[in-house]
Amino acid sequence: MSDILETVYQGQPETPCLDHGFVRLVDVMPRVLPDGESSCDYAIAEAARTSYKKGTQRVRSDRDLIRYLMRHRHSTPFEMVEFKFHCKMPIFVARQWIRHRTASVNEQSARYSQMTDEFYLPELENVRTQSQINKQCSDGQLPEGLAQQILDELKEYNEQTYQAYQNYLKEGMAREQARMILPNNVYTEWYWKIDLHNLLHFLALRCDPHAQQEIRVYADAMVELITPVVPLTMEAWNTYHPLRNAITLTGLEVEALKDYLSSQDNPAPPAIDSTNKREQAEWNDKARQLGFSI
């Protein structure tokens, strides 16, 4: 038997994220691999085979089985692998993160202990402008001069704020109230435990280009950390998940493509039967991925 974390992680160091944050893989179930196994993927196949009541008989390779399970969105076998992370992130990132309810969390309590003097500041070239297309996204870079000015101001506010916070505590104000003054870029940390099925859902959403860059960094780091632990699953996920390399065609897009394909003389790129501009733009994106020039 071998210890997957010992083999792969050699002491489980922190993967730095943003300026003061990190993700650290604390534990994984299964952590110990039976002889002959080289990754935790075996636990997924083992659970699935229990469903099939096949016992030790392996009619399909683990890889084929896992790819089948992923294509058909089977969830329970992937729930049989569990990960525990130690993470440190700014509060505004933590607030997005915690929306995923199917995880266990122990967060540092600002009622119980004093917050530390750490605040997130983006790098100069990562101070971003508001997207004009997608109302919830950013898409460009703020001019460096302006960005520098904002960063300097933010830094000063953070320092002043933290000074005030410390003063309030010294003057006897309750921690649970004094923390109110701290801005949303102050760092917090937590233990976060989640099964692989729900983690992949989290990662699909948070590795997506539409996710805020500041949380994407953490999701990308987790993909790096778990890929050597469940390589077959991650390969299947990359091939079959619609937020990775798969594409979901809506009913309207299927119709459009079908019409195009049945037409003899290859007309203009297909158009969908919808006047909704956003929906058209989404189809154009997919059509480009299929090789159309739109």
Place this chain on the structure above:
Amino acid sequence: MSDILETVYQGQPETPCLDHGFVRLVDVMPRVLPDGESSCDYAIAEAARTSYKKGTQRVRSDRDLIRYLMRHRHSTPFEMVEFKFHCKMPIFVARQWIRHRTASVNEQSARYSQMTDEFYLPELENVRTQSQINKQCSDGQLPEGLAQQILDELKEYNEQTYQAYQNYLKEGMAREQARMILPNNVYTEWYWKIDLHNLLHFLALRCDPHAQQEIRVYADAMVELITPVVPLTMEAWNTYHPLRNAITLTGLEVEALKDYLSSQDNPAPPAIDSTNKREQAEWNDKARQLGFSI
């Protein structure tokens, strides 16, 4: 204000399912529609607009908004609509059903009360043969003579079994033990409460042709029951859900289709880069839906 169940259901009758079962829509949240609203879809749009902090301002119609939310797999606004059903089904159906964990259930207790004398028997033409292609499915009809013989035998077993069950109870055996003898086609019933997001997940899986026919009947009945309650949502679901009229192309299928489309002289139907027969068969199914002759 109008009461959606009063208007639409006129007393909420039971929809019969199988020979002795039923589904009944007991309640829905929101049950009362504000003036000017005609379906519970409004509650989904209302919750989504809170996210956007748009208040009463409606930049998009409810229909456009709901279609957008469905295309992008937003889940929380659909959780804001809740359904409560009263259902009666054979135990083997109940066992599939209960695997969906995100619902509230109050089931009749065979420890507390006596099971009634009702057993599911398929109709003669619905006694099915084992599929040779899909190991978990049925796909044909058993010869009528043989089917009749099996049904007769099942009926006799059911009667004998129930007689024995009643004898055991009369002799003082505990209900919790006496029930052991009852077969898996005996009927049970429950109250089942679930939000629309999780219900649509249940329905997508259980209306699917690969679901067992005996549970599909219930799922189909629920689709009928909720469609007049959330018509915009159900329209969007039919258009955008991969288990309805949308299709998810895997990364390999996207590559195959892209190669085909970029080729000048329209060669043979595209093939995917996989030697897995099951995966090839799945692609052939999708290719046929796109109009290819395979």
Place this chain on the structure above:
Amino acid sequence: MSDILETVYQGQPETPCLDHGFVRLVDVMPRVLPDGESSCDYAIAEAARTSYKKGTQRVRSDRDLIRYLMRHRHSTPFEMVEFKFHCKMPIFVARQWIRHRTASVNEQSARYSQMTDEFYLPELENVRTQSQINKQCSDGQLPEGLAQQILDELKEYNEQTYQAYQNYLKEGMAREQARMILPNNVYTEWYWKIDLHNLLHFLALRCDPHAQQEIRVYADAMVELITPVVPLTMEAWNTYHPLRNAITLTGLEVEALKDYLSSQDNPAPPAIDSTNKREQAEWNDKARQLGFSI
């Protein structure tokens, strides 16, 4: 049939909480009461009776049944009642609140829309000191002069911060980044939907004297809002829940009390077999509730 919200709430006004927040009961399932029923408690009894397969036969009154279910911690019948609230609270309150995972939430998005200029400031007599006994609580009042000084400073910071936030937005900075500067007392809002069983768990924890006063205000407001909707349930909750008027005696406390009761000559108040000071203090609290002078 009568509409419970129409009768009781007359338009469902907001209950103010803190200086700019509120809770509003948006909806309840069941919202419409059958003839002869006067509260939503009936839906709990109805679901429980389905478990007992008693149909319309009422061997016990709804009140007795609900009290039995509450004493024995039955959870599923209480899940059959659902509440939807619209709430507005400071972010540090929202962060405590969201730890309860068994609810549906649609929160205002600071990526999508601009945060409004509203910040929580406690009332002068509610600026609290750190408890020296309980490391996570506050327990006194800061001297008014000092409190006023802190409030003035907080107000100034809030205004400066919001000014900076608006400047950043004007200069084109992405909303998702600009919000970083806003402090944790800025207000956010959400739709929050939860079943009665999980709501009572939330309320038990958040109405407790150890909960932070700033979230207790919301919990207390919700108790007021739902009591006329499920009066029998709330009566039972107050009598039977350990965080209300019931008391859980640990094994050590049972032993201490038993020894005391069996002793002839009523000695000194009983002591538990533990050297842990915190545990002793907890027992002293309970002993006082039982009438001992400790």
Place this chain on the structure above:
Amino acid sequence: MSDILETVYQGQPETPCLDHGFVRLVDVMPRVLPDGESSCDYAIAEAARTSYKKGTQRVRSDRDLIRYLMRHRHSTPFEMVEFKFHCKMPIFVARQWIRHRTASVNEQSARYSQMTDEFYLPELENVRTQSQINKQCSDGQLPEGLAQQILDELKEYNEQTYQAYQNYLKEGMAREQARMILPNNVYTEWYWKIDLHNLLHFLALRCDPHAQQEIRVYADAMVELITPVVPLTMEAWNTYHPLRNAITLTGLEVEALKDYLSSQDNPAPPAIDSTNKREQAEWNDKARQLGFSI
């Protein structure tokens, strides 16, 4: 580092339950203990200390901390330990078991594979009579002659039924339909993964004397299996959980006891202010545990 399962379980054998069932502890998180640790309890303390942001500083021993967390019903630190079991049980037991929704399950599929020829039959002295006091319980032993007769009949039914099941399969009937004839005492099996907090909730309910004996056997076996893995937690659970050695006194019972204690001349045992017979009986049970003669 040491492997907790290797040390404690020496190959993780099956614990037999009932006549053909078992529970096997497949895995635990954390499975590998850091140097200096002797049980998985450390992971609970470690997660809780993250909340307190105390880092490596241990102001309280793990035992004191875990006892504190258990007394105060903290849930999230206990969620940080995860167990995976392989279990085999009759279907009527599986149906009770699966009502606990906060676990991951992969069950043998009777659509995919043939059920095996194994049925539960209680031992002669364990054929029980219906309780006359508690409508959902059993409480005595059926006369041996009668019990033997029932067991013989059950055995014959099981054999006949299984024979018919096999005939149907041979004749080509779909597995998903043929299984209908099998009785509720046929065995099934599954992988079951659950965190410690939710497992303790399951165990509290299923080790309780009111639970059906046939599921209690499994719960008791799991208590045996996990006690050496988390000994401090199980010790605390036994002392502090109301379904173990703690007692919850309702508000009415607190009043009764207080009146009794404040009375000078030790009158008759205290009575509660309720005319409900069941509630009175429950109090009598507790009063007896406190040493009163009732």
